[in-house]
Amino acid sequence: MTQPQSTRSPNWVESRISRTSDALDRAFDEGLTGHTITARKGKRVVLAGGGEALEFVSCSYLGLEEHPALIAAAEEALRRFGVHFSSSRNRMRPHYLHELEDLLSQMYGGSRAVAFTSVGTVHLGLLPLLGTGALPGYPIAPAGSAFLIEKTAHSSMQILRGLLGQIGPAHRFDLADPGSLDRALREVGETGRTPVVLVDGVGSMGGLIDVAGILAALRPYGGHLYVDDAHGISITGARGAGYAYEALGGRLPENVVIAGSLSKAFGGSGGFALVPSEADVRVLRKFANPLVFGHSIMLPLLAANVAAAELHVNGEVARLQERLWRNAETFDALTGGRLVNAGLRSPVRGALFPTEEEAFRAAAALKEAGILILPAFFPTVAKGTGLARFALSALHERADLECAAKVLEGTR
Numbered sequence: 001m002t003q004p005q006s007t008r009s010p011n012w013v014e015s016r017i018s019r020t021s022d023a024l025d026r027a028f029d030e031g032l033t034g035h036t037i038t039a040r041k042g043k044r045v046v047l048a049g050g051g052e053a054l055e056f057v058s059c060s061y062l063g064l065e066e067h068p069a070l071i072a073a074a075e076e077a078l079r080r081f082g083v084h085f086s087s088s089r090n091r092m093r094p095h096y097l098h099e100l101e102d103l104l105s106q107m108y109g110g111s112r113a114v115a116f117t118s119v120g121t122v123h124l125g126l127l128p129l130l131g132t133g134a135l136p137g138y139p140i141a142p143a144g145s146a147f148l149i150e151k152t153a154h155s156s157m158q159i160l161r162g163l164l165g166q167i168g169p170a171h172r173f174d175l176a177d178p179g180s181l182d183r184a185l186r187e188v189g190e191t192g193r194t195p196v197v198l199v200d201g202v203g204s205m206g207g208l209i210d211v212a213g214i215l216a217a218l219r220p221y222g223g224h225l226y227v228d229d230a231h232g233i234s235i236t237g238a239r240g241a242g243y244a245y246e247a248l249g250g251r252l253p254e255n256v257v258i259a260g261s262l263s264k265a266f267g268g269s270g271g272f273a274l275v276p277s278e279a280d281v282r283v284l285r286k287f288a289n290p291l292v293f294g295h296s297i298m299l300p301l302l303a304a305n306v307a308a309a310e311l312h313v314n315g316e317v318a319r320l321q322e323r324l325w326r327n328a329e330t331f332d333a334l335t336g337g338r339l340v341n342a343g344l345r346s347p348v349r350g351a352l353f354p355t356e357e358e359a360f361r362a363a364a365a366l367k368e369a370g371i372l373i374l375p376a377f378f379p380t381v382a383k384g385t386g387l388a389r390f391a392l393s394a395l396h397e398r399a400d401l402e403c404a405a406k407v408l409e410g411t412r
Contacts, residue, residue: 015320023386025354025378031374032375042066042395045372054400055372061235061347062320063395064267069311070304072405077303090285096302102286104272111252111274115262115305116290117272117297119230120156122259122310125288126273127160130224130257131196132168134280134287137254138224143192144168148184149278150175150199152248153208154228157198168193175199175209176228182215189221201229201244201258204387205380206340207352211244215253224255235321235347240312252276260296265347266312268305274360320323323394328400331392334405340387350410351388352381359386362411369407 013039027033035057036048040065045055064070079095097115097283112124121199126135130149133140145168149157152175163172169188172181181197188195197218198265199209215225232243241250244258252258257351258274259268275281285291297301331349332342339351353359356377365376366388374389381387 005371011113015110021359023074026360027285027363027375027377030360030364032360032367035372043393043397043400044054050194053367053370053372054403056392056404057372057374059231059264059347059391060267061265061324061391061393062317064265064308064311064320064394065304067311068397069309070224071308073303073307074300077300079301083300084295084298086295088293089291093296094299094302096299096410097307099306100302100309101272103306104274106313107241107309108245108274109251111276112271112278113274114281114284114288115297116273116300117294118263118286119154119228119259119261121189121290122158122271122273123160123228125132125290126257126259126284126321127157127196127198127226128199129166129283129287130226131164133194134274134283136283137276139194139279140255141192141194141222141364144192144194145196146188146191147171148173148181148188148195148197150197150209152203153198153200154204157228165229167363168196168356170277172410181214184218184324185221185223194224195221196226197223198226199228200231201242201247201312202232202235202346202348204231204348205376205387206346206348207343208243208247208346210246212249215248215256222255224257225253227257227258229260230259230261230264230271230359231346231348233260234267234312235324236345238315238318240266240317240321244303259324262305262308266305267308269301270305283354296359320394327392327398329395330398330406331390331401334401335408339390341360347392349390349392350376351412353386353388358411359388362386362388362408365411366404366407369403371404371407373404 037045038048039046044052101113106401133147147164147170149172151172161170172183209317227244229244234240237246260272262268262270376387
């Protein structure tokens, strides 16, 4: 007996999978990504298959993970506590956690920081509370909230649309369409709901989001802005507060949440949420699932985070920022200002290719020359295209930049 065909429309996960080519599988098969390393020093890595390479892959834009202060702090924590203390932070926590959150508060002018194990767990723990009006600093209208997620916002927020949809409508908008946000805000406003807009700060593949402009657009609707500034933390500001915080005037506006990473330019591991008051902190500690039911950051890394935060507060990070931006300017000049993000205060540069095949050839040529980059394909970039992403660092030498630029030029 013939079974009736299903008329169910594919969900967004099925749609994404069906539209994705085998480009990433091919990149793994050809050894252009997924590299296994056995050692590293600065931007040089030793490959498991033999030989060394110069890498433009790591998102540690300031090179802090090799700083002697972080290494010493991690070693001391290992001796005092061992590798880990497996307990919810609400039950028992090492002293490093309090020290880290206090130092982060100093970095952010007295706003309160709550440390999580990752930026993804910040999203998972905080966004449901934000949408339901549980956070005292972020009131929600009686009609409830509606989530507006920018099209290029990080996958760790996109994946939560189903969860957020249980709290309020969750829709996407596209900043590439000048009227998209305004239309979405008007539609939410007509329902009486409070809009909660989710965006990145510094794009992981390209672009800087105009967070100040989005905040201005939100004001007439009494909405809240949630910024995932994972790639922007530490790279700017006298104390390394990061792109979004500085773009918002060096303060945390009352209706803004910043989610930051401790695992990229910061030099350590984990994430944090920046909120205005201790009352918000208490709600997060009591109800954010990853804090209540999950363990804390691994102890040696938590101690390293404290050491990194001290380097932010004492001015060391500001000096490393100067080296990073000098390298960015040099690389832009060497590549003729033609790369994605050229001239922007972003540590990411991208060589965009009109076809996947051209991107493969470029990645292969760079690897042959001993240079590792991140090759990106749909859905990270537009379908059918490819991108060679260069993550710049304060640790790159001019000779490194010259070599990469010369090889890249030969592929275009």
